[in-house]
Amino acid sequence: MHTWLKNLKTPCYVIDEAALIKNLEILCALEKRTGCKVLLAQKAFSAFALYPLIGKYISGTTASGLFEARLGYEEMQGREAHVFSPAYTEEDFAELVKICNCIVFNSHAQWDKYKAQIPQNISAGLRVNPEISTQNHAIYDPCAPFSRLGATLESLKNKDLVGIEGLHFHTLCEQDSDALEVTLDEFERKFSYIFPKLKWVNFGGGHHITREGYNIERLEKCIERMKSYGLRVYIEPGEAVALNAGRLAASVLDIVYNGMNIAILDASAACHMPDVLEMPYRPQIIGAGEAGEKKHTYRLAGNTCLAGDVIGDYSFNCELKAGDKLLFRDMAIYSMVKNNTFNGVPLPSIAVLRQNGELEIIKEFGYEDFKNRLS
Numbered sequence: 186m187h188t189w190l191k192n193l194k195t196p197c198y199v200i201d202e203a204a205l206i207k208n209l210e211i212l213c214a215l216e217k218r219t220g221c222k223v224l225l226a227q228k229a230f231s232a233f234a235l236y237p238l239i240g241k242y243i244s245g246t247t248a249s250g251l252f253e254a255r256l257g258y259e260e261m262q263g264r265e266a267h268v269f270s271p272a273y274t275e276e277d278f279a280e281l282v283k284i285c286n287c288i289v290f291n292s293h294a295q296w297d298k299y300k301a302q303i304p305q306n307i308s309a310g311l312r313v314n315p316e317i318s319t320q321n322h323a324i325y326d327p328c329a330p331f332s333r334l335g336a337t338l339e340s341l342k343n344k345d346l347v348g349i350e351g352l353h354f355h356t357l358c359e360q361d362s363d364a365l366e367v368t369l370d371e372f373e374r375k376f377s378y379i380f381p382k383l384k385w386v387n388f389g390g391g392h393h394i395t396r397e398g399y400n401i402e403r404l405e406k407c408i409e410r411m412k413s414y415g416l417r418v419y420i421e422p423g424e425a426v427a428l429n430a431g432r433l434a435a436s437v438l439d440i441v442y443n444g445m446n447i448a449i450l451d452a453s454a455a456c457h458m459p460d461v462l463e464m465p466y467r468p469q470i471i472g473a474g475e476a477g478e479k480k481h482t483y484r485l486a487g488n489t490c491l492a493g494d495v496i497g498d499y500s501f502n503c504e505l506k507a508g509d510k511l512l513f514r515d516m517a518i519y520s521m522v523k524n525n526t527f528n529g530v531p532l533p534s535i536a537v538l539r540q541n542g543e544l545e546i547i548k549e550f551g552y553e554d555f556k557n558r559l560s
């Protein structure tokens with residue numbers, strides 16, 4: 186067991202600085218080789234204490250609305266701040282023009298509504314829907330039928346796009362560059378008539394660039410293809426920035442038996458790793474195997490009243506007992522940003538495991554954080 190884990194108060198997210206830097210080096214090298222610009226999609230990872238570090242390697246942040254845009258602007262200073270939202274409110278738009286370098290619209294109508302308010306120094310873009318699905322998770326597929334995300338080719342017929350400097354698409358989720366290539370073919374086929382008026386193209390996120398085995402050469406070919414039109418390329422990965430760069434430390438609170446052994450943890454799927462239920466997926470645990478693989482199998486479950494707050498069935502070499510600690514892998518992304526205090530369950534603290542092996546607690550939460558969200 187890691188020495189830092191022994192005295193750690195759980196639940197706690199532990200961001201792994203060395204692993205984060207390893208990812209950032211890959212993304213920085215991509216920028217250097219191709220001249221593309223990489224933006225952190227904050228929706229996946231908003232641990233702003235790390236923004237100054239991240240800003241040393243990549244070009245900036247992108248945001249899903251005013252609050253994320255402001256966080257990127259304030260915490261990753263001097264870098265680009267982009268924003269896309271399915272629809273802007275007038276109040277938010279007035280603020281966004283003060284802090285963003287690039288604003289991406291979801292429809293021609295939204296662009297038309299706000300274009301007179303966009304200052305010279307802000308680049309305006311339009312998100313398009315290439316209408317080519319390359320994945321099977323409907324909930325994460327912006328190209329699924331009746332999608333609200335991105336203007337379709339049809340919707341742009343006879344529309345004036347003067348002033349639009351870039352096109353944006355985001356259709357991938359945890360995918361390799363083969364899916365990007367298929368998407369780019371269709372994007373090019375449908376929208377290249379607009380390219381002569383543009384300065385840039387944004388390939389969105391969902392590129393699993395820092396995953397072992399990802400074909401980065403093919404991504405570079407896709408970037409070169411757009412460069413041949415004279416266009417700058419942006420990509421805005423969320424996952425790939427902090428992939429495998431964090432863990433969730435949890436403790437066993439009790440073991441109950443009902444047809445099988447069930448370990449109740451101080452971490453909850455519903456509150457602290459909602460993608461386990463939403464995606465759904467099975468998180469990996471250091472030192473644990475599939476059910477039945479090792480000697481002792483347990484169902485791991487959260488400390489809420491939700492019957493379905495189950496993380497999964499895992500096996501261990503030794504019996505689990507109250508006080509034992511577990512480390513869930515790959516918990517930096519889509520975890521802290523999605524936390525909730527359902528059932529009044531405490532939010533996990535946030536810590537950084539520094540490159541030198543020291544653990545630094547950077548945030549702790551308490552009763553006030555629960556209460557302040559309610560009234």
Ligand SMILES: *Cc1c(COP(=O)(O)O)cnc(C)c1O
Pocket residue numbers: 226228229269355357358359389390391392421422423424425
């Ligand atoms: C979610 C999202 C991203 C980041 O996606 P990842 O899968 O985390 O890489 C980027 N851009 C937009 C518009 C998104 O909605």
